[in-house]
Amino acid sequence: MASILSVNLARVRTNPDAPSRSTGIDKVPTPEPVMVRAPGAMRSGLGSGLVGDTIGNKKLHGGDDQAVYVYAREDLDDWQAELDRSLTNGMFGENLTTSGIEVTDALIGERWRIGTDGPLLEVSAPRTPCRTFSAFLQLPNWIKTFTETAKPGAYLRVLSPGPVRAGDAISIESRPNHDVTIALVFRAKMSYPELLPRLLGVDALSTELTAYARRRVQAAGA
Known part of the structure; x- marks a missing residue:
């Protein structure tokens, strides 16, 4: 399930890459229910x-298109073996x-219901x-390694609010009629710009990535 x-x-904590700033990348599990809502711009x-x-x-x-960041325990386990170090939940x-749901291969626009009363x-x-x-994990070549492996995890927007808690079931309520996955979008942006035309017309893609793909495709055709 x-x-x-x-x-x-x-x-x-202090941002390890920019000590004059703070960062929220260091995330730790909480046993309490947490309310999820659209955060705005x-x-x-x-x-x-x-x-x-x-x-x-x-x-x-952050913002509506990056309201919730999700990573699969299965992918963390793969990284744990590759890096030969312990990776706790929240460490990315x-x-x-x-657990038990495709994240990297999720379709853009796929809709997930969390729990019975959740978002x-x-x-x-x-x-x-x-x-x-990279600095948080203390891995100087991490950006290159992470990009090459292409298991980026997924951002999700909040269509309706509700609480989330450890143990909640995830059900897929709907899938769009296209084949554009998180993995494909990541590769198109990071490594294979020839894939960018496939992102155009995918309505649920983030505003930022839609604009980026359109600019790159138009520039290539100029």
């Missing part, structure tokens, strides 16, 4: 979709650590690795 293994909230809104969570850099993270900065979420974009992520 697909389920939430843990709900993870930020333990705010990236720069001017509440940041995270989870009440009690913290976004350190609202210019690049994810809000929800999942309705919609898959919107892959995570892009940043220097804070």
Whole structure:
């Protein structure tokens, strides 16, 4: 059964890549139910979709299209073996650590219901690795390694609010009629720009990535 293994909230700390700033990448499981709601615009809104969570850099993270970051425990286990180190739930900065559901191969626009009274979420974009992520894990070549492996995890937007808790079931309420997955979008942006035309017309793709794909495709055709 697909389920939430843990709900993870930020333990705010100094940004290891920029000591003058704070970061919310260090997330740890909480045993309490957490309310999930749409946070509003990236720069001017509440940041995270989870009440009690913290976004350190609202210019690049958070907002409606990046309201909830999800990573699969199965993928963490693969990384754990590859890196030969323990990776606890939340260590990739994810809000929800999942089990039994495809995350990297989820379709853009796929809708997930969490629990019986929880939120309705919609898959919107892959995570892009940043220097804070690399510095937090103390892996200097991490951005390259993470990009090559292409298991980025997924951002989801909040279509309707509700509480989430560890142990909640995840049910897929609907899937769109296309084949554009989180993995495909990640590869198109990070490594294979020839895939970018496939992103155009995918309505649920994040506003930022839609604009990026359109600019790149138009420039290539100029």
